[in-house]
Amino acid sequence: MKPPFHHSTQTRVAPPPPCNIPAQVKSQTIKDSRLRDQLKKKIKEQEDARADIERQRDMLKQEILQLEREIEEQRRQIEIDRKTIEEMGRERDLLQNNLRKTESATSKQADLVKIQENTRKNLEVEIQGYKAEAQKQRQIIYGLEKEREKYGQQASDATSKYMQVIQRSIPFI
Numbered sequence: 001m002k003p004p005f006h007h008s009t010q011t012r013v014a015p016p017p018p019c020n021i022p023a024q025v026k027s028q029t030i031k032d033s034r035l036r037d038q039l040k041k042k043i044k045e046q047e048d049a050r051a052d053i054e055r056q057r058d059m060l061k062q063e064i065l066q067l068e069r070e071i072e073e074q075r076r077q078i079e080i081d082r083k084t085i086e087e088m089g090r091e092r093d094l095l096q097n098n099l100r101k102t103e104s105a106t107s108k109q110a111d112l113v114k115i116q117e118n119t120r121k122n123l124e125v126e127i128q129g130y131k132a133e134a135q136k137q138r139q140i141i142y143g144l145e146k147e148r149e150k151y152g153q154q155a156s157d158a159t160s161k162y163m164q165v166i167q168r169s170i171p172f173i
Helices: 021-169
Strands: none
Touching: none
């Protein structure tokens, strides 16, 4: 046999050093077990994290759906409000138009009332004039009636005197 480390062109592999295989296996098993536990722990953490993220995603999806519903409701409300504003604007325009018409009619009525008031005052003045004239006419009539009575009495007296004079001057036939 050749010596183990001989410098020859042939190389020989040295036999492995003597080792304790069961201890190595046990050590490797412990390492593998620890690695497996660590990996299981990491997998569990990853699965828990994934479950948390999925829950958060589902909650966010629900929140998004709720917000989309709220946005749609607000859009509908905005449309309703816009229509209400337009309707109120048309109603305001109609009311303003009616107000102008009413103000015009009121102004015309006020003018008519003023005209009628002036006419009434004029008529009252005219009536007072007629009353004064009627009073004057009554006084004149009263004076004329007094004169008529006076002249009637005078005529009666004169007729009576005339008859007496005629009766005296005509002899009795």
